[in-house]
Amino acid sequence: MTSATLRALCLLAVGPLLRAAEPGPELPVDYFFQTPTMAALTFSPNGRFIACLVPHEQRMNLAVIDLEKGTKSLITKFTDRQATAPLWANNERILFRVDDDGKESFSLYAVNRDGRDPVVLAAGYDKMGTEGGVNTNFRSILGRLEKDPSGILVLASISARDRLDVARMSLKNGSMTVVATAPGETDYYVLDHADQVRLCVVQENQIRQVLSRTANGQPWTKLAEHHRDSPGWEPIAFEGDNRTVYVWSDIGRKTRAIYRFDTTSGQLGDLVCADDTYDALEASFSYQGLRSTLVFDAWKEKVVGVAYGGDRTRFKWCDDEFRALHEKIEASLPDTVHRPVQFSADGSRIVFLSSSDRDPGVYYLYDRKQKKMSELAVIKPRVEPDKMAPKKPITFGARDGLVVHGYLTLPLGRPAKKLPLVLHPHGGPFGIRDDWFYNDEVQFYANRGYAVLQINYRGSGGYGRAFEAAGFKQWGLAMQDDLTDGVKWAIAEGFADPQRIVISGASYGGYATMAGLVFTPELYCAGVNYVGVTDIELLLPKAVPMDRIYWQNTRIGNLADPADRKRIHDTSPVNFVERIRAPVLMAYGKNDPRVHIDHAYDIERAMKRAGKTHEMIIEADEGHGFRKQEKSIAFFTRVDDFLKKYVPPPGTKVEIGPAKVISMPADPARK
Secondary structure, three states, X not given: OOHHHHHHXXXXXXXXXXXXXXXXXXXXXXXXXXXXXXXXXXXXXXXXEEEEEEEEOOEEEEEEEEOOOOEEEEOOOOOOOOEEEEEEOOOOEEEXXXXXXXXXOOEEEEEEOOOOOOEEEEOOHHHOOOOOOOOOOEEEEEEEOOOOOOEEEEEEOOOOOOOOEEEEEEOXXXXXXXXXXOOOOEEEEEEOOOOOEEEEEEEEOOEXXXXXXXXXXXXXXXXXXXXXXXXXXXXXXXXXXXXXEEEEEOOOOOOOEEEEEEOOOOEEEEEEEOOOOOOOOOOOOOOOOHHHHEEEEOOOOEEEEEEEEOOOEEEEEOOHHHHHHHHHHHHHOOOOEEEEEEEOOOOOEEEEEEEOOOOOOEEEEEEOOOOEEEEEEEOOOOOOHHHOOOEEEEEEEOOOOOEEEEEEEOOXXXXXXXXXXXXXXXXXXXXXXXXXXXXXHHHHHHHOOOEEEEEEOOOOOOOOHHHHHOOOOOOOOHHHHHHHHHHHHHHHOOOEEEEEEEEEEEOHHHHHHHXXXXXXXXXXXXXXXXXXXXXXXXXXXXXXXXXXXXXXXXXXXXXXXXXXXXXXXXXXXXXXXXXXXXXXXXXXXXXXXXXXXXXXXXXXXXXXXXXXXXXXXXXXXXXXXXXXXHHHHHHHHHHHHHHHHHOOOOOOOOOOOOOOOOOOOOOOOOO
């Protein structure tokens, strides 16, 4: 595809991006990577209290806000671990989960709102077979039992190790009683508003079936089925009448739309929300977070809106009162997305999160009776939005004509011409996408004077089934070509200096970093690989469930197939490090359950043998990304130093030759 075609497909005008202002000062690394002051807010059932996470000794801990007294109390005081995902079981008891040094082996805790009577209800999987291995068949919380304050609904593998049953868990001792035995290989369940397990999606031999019943204990009947990789529909959540269900469907469509479905008549009903470019679901939509795309108003006992991820989060309101309220808030806080994230059980109080591309966000409490909004917490008070760089949606045409979306962030106070550029591919890769909202790393790079290009390459989620499927078996191939074409587009548009292109990403983005350095070495002057895959074969264990085998074989490849095995070898960066010309900084967590530490050890050995310039960081008590504040700040300080050392100044003609070895001291604990 020609440069003229690339320019023609761009939706971003150059004019508005040119800035006359002087560049701002270089801000310290910890300005961007400090822990949020508050996160994960959730109402008690009576609406008087809010449980949330707050920092204490550089770790996120549980706190409770008393809205009547205007007080905030710290409930836990972890200094070695972090609390996550608080949820009220009743007006006195709070549930939360705790990870162990990045292993993603979450234990389930319960504690009173005054901090008394803490108990571990379920231990993480790594405690299995040990003295601390209580309830290791627990999987996740499903919902609060409104009429049973002594228990909670959970998912647990009780009937079989590979099945998800619904169980009632006692808040006193963690004992579990099955409420609904899994009718098959269940992916997820949907409760109605009377806490009845009414719908589920099971998958057998890649056929996904939607099952329905009238109440607990009643037989399941099939409503619909479709192959997991073919158009179909699946439930999201019940309307307040416990009869109507909101579902997503891509039958006869390129993108997923939201419809109503009547469980009594068995008919797919009205179209609620649709977009021809984007799925009418939030970018963070997942089968375990189905309610997140719907805005349910407990006061009116109905869905009042749908949130979905377009170029930024968009809303389709189904209720005139709430539409007017949202318009009023937008008028007072323009250029910001205002998302209702929590409703009190009676609907009288709502927590809004207002955030943007330049603002990490502010939590507001809206009192519906008094029609008054008050500030609860500024998520990162040190961040001044007017010092942050705007993020603009862009599109360009890939070499095969596919239209690819993304975002371009240009540094403040610098002409949008021949800037150093960081290509920042997202992780995943499948079903995930970059969005418009504030991103610490993006703003960190922009503050250092870099343009930042984020590309939702084929395989990314949010653009319909076909766009995601276009990335299957395309690691290092068409997915990587989309990234390369994005860089060439930025160069052709004049934004990027071709001599100063950096590639930096995490997880799959780390793979894309290494693939870029290996397969297009002429394009990049430096790379940052953060917990990235380096050998695709290591992702394909043989002893996995049948469902996982299908996913591996169709999305990545089948090692038993000679053609797939060759492709996997030929697109694994660890096998071709001799092609690398640019220096690379790499960082891994030793406890990473997703990208095994062998990816780090193997690539480092290969880099040393080839005499390539590299630096390696391995943190013993971290996992898939550095979650501890001090480790995160230390890592990005190293990134800062690395780029200042290796990215050439403007106007420098780069002659890329043989690399030098600048590896870190050997770790005696490594293999």
